[in-house]
Amino acid sequence: MKIQPFRAWRYNEFLRTQLPELTAPLSETNLQQKQAYFYQQPFHYFHISAPIDVPPYHNPQRRVENWKLDKVVLQDKLPAIYAYSQTYTLHKEPTVYTQIGVVCLIESTDYAQKQVLPHENTISKAVKHRQELLEATHLHTVPTHLLYTDITLHLDKYLHEALLHPMYEITDKHDTIHRLAAIHDRKIIDLFASQLAEKQLIIADGHHRYESSVAYKNAQQTPTEEAGYHLAWLTNTASYPLGILPTHRLAKKLTNFDSTHFLSALQADFEVLPTTRHEERGLAPTENLWTFLLILPEGDYLLCLKPEAFANSTQEAPEVIKRLDLSVMHHFIFEKHFNLQGERQYEHIDYTQYVSQAYKEVMSGEANFALLTRRITFAEIEAVCQAGHTMPAKATYFFPKVLGGMVFAQV
Numbered sequence: 001m002k003i004q005p006f007r008a009w010r011y012n013e014f015l016r017t018q019l020p021e022l023t024a025p026l027s028e029t030n031l032q033q034k035q036a037y038f039y040q041q042p043f044h045y046f047h048i049s050a051p052i053d054v055p056p057y058h059n060p061q062r063r064v065e066n067w068k069l070d071k072v073v074l075q076d077k078l079p080a081i082y083a084y085s086q087t088y089t090l091h092k093e094p095t096v097y098t099q100i101g102v103v104c105l106i107e108s109t110d111y112a113q114k115q116v117l118p119h120e121n122t123i124s125k126a127v128k129h130r131q132e133l134l135e136a137t138h139l140h141t142v143p144t145h146l147l148y149t150d151i152t153l154h155l156d157k158y159l160h161e162a163l164l165h166p167m168y169e170i171t172d173k174h175d176t177i178h179r180l181a182a183i184h185d186r187k188i189i190d191l192f193a194s195q196l197a198e199k200q201l202i203i204a205d206g207h208h209r210y211e212s213s214v215a216y217k218n219a220q221q222t223p224t225e226e227a228g229y230h231l232a233w234l235t236n237t238a239s240y241p242l243g244i245l246p247t248h249r250l251a252k253k254l255t256n257f258d259s260t261h262f263l264s265a266l267q268a269d270f271e272v273l274p275t276t277r278h279e280e281r282g283l284a285p286t287e288n289l290w291t292f293l294l295i296l297p298e299g300d301y302l303l304c305l306k307p308e309a310f311a312n313s314t315q316e317a318p319e320v321i322k323r324l325d326l327s328v329m330h331h332f333i334f335e336k337h338f339n340l341q342g343e344r345q346y347e348h349i350d351y352t353q354y355v356s357q358a359y360k361e362v363m364s365g366e367a368n369f370a371l372l373t374r375r376i377t378f379a380e381i382e383a384v385c386q387a388g389h390t391m392p393a394k395a396t397y398f399f400p401k402v403l404g405g406m407v408f409a410q411v
Contacts, residue, residue: 004104
């Protein structure tokens with residue numbers, strides 16, 4: 001995989017004192033659009049990365065041009081790669097973790113080249129939206145998080161050394177501390193390039209952004225060198241335990257939904273067991289395979305797939321995909337009982353990592369029901385990727401999310 005340093009565009013000195021108010025993970029866009037909180041900040045990067053006034057796309061285009069003319073953002077004089085770390089705790093766990101990696105440009109290559117591997121499906125409409133946004137702004141605003149594996153940890157020492165003198169240190173609303181430091185030394189940059197050249201990368205977070213970047217490159221009649229690269233944060237799976245949270249499903253807007261009939265129908269494939277409310281913990285990571293927690297307004301139920309149901313399944317999918325909890329959930333529940341096939345599922349399924357939110361939306365009537373699942377392991381992700389397949393969309397939620405707005409890369 002080819003990597004390159006870049007001359008980052010960054011907020012001017014005055015605005016850098018306001019970075020906690022101008023930066024956020026892109027994954028928080030939907031919630032913040034509803035609340036309009038970040039959009040009250042005139043220079044928040046969401047105005048170019050997740051604008052609410054598109055289409056037409058000339059609105060964010062003009063905004064970027066004005067930000068450059070008015071020196072809201074300035075381009076660094078020297079190319080660099082960046083050491084980036086996150087110090088955090090997982091939900092309700094006392095252990096403090098720190099993960100580190102390098103922010104740089106990587107070549108945008110088609111999946112067929114096997115240099116970058118996806119682990120989950122994307123939504124074509126969302127990819128197209130991000131492509132059109134990129135074509136208008138010519139600016140990457142959030143690094144895509146990709147994983148490589150190197151048990152020697154050879155590059156880590158250079159990242160740790162750089163982070164002793166961070167240019168930014170930002171604490172977000174989840175109490176995650178984000179640190180960023182520039183590396184200008186050409187010998188170190190070349191070392192990263194040579195060490196990572198033979199590494200295969202797995203996308204952790206940002207499938208839509210990466211695919212839009214490839215589509216953007218392929219759409220250029222005479223692509224510049226910059227157009228062939230994508231802003232990325234590369235982290236070593238051997239350096240730290242990955243923070244992967246489960247992504248629970250919320251069923252919404254189901255016509256004539258009847259919970260009594262639904263519970264009865266589920267018994268053809270599942271053991272349906274009434275259980276106490278699980279509002280604090282959800283499902284444990286050690287919960288049995290193909291076990292889900294169904295939340296209805298009138299109570300909770302453990303759903304355990306019957307072995308014979310799986311054995312007799314007509315689902316057309318590779319074994320490594322069929323055995324995933326989420327594949328079982330989507331096939332035996334959403335497809336079989338509600339005929340939600342393909343991208344039509346996204347019209348009726350929402351997602352959350354928070355058990356409390358799942359209960360809140362079901363009890364308020366915003367959702368017909370919720371399904372809690374275990375978190376997927378990296379071993380499962382790697383097995384799917386190496387087999388050349390992808391999981392259902394929104395299969396994983398890597399935590400913490402990359403903080404957008406720290407550095408922008410021009411394409």
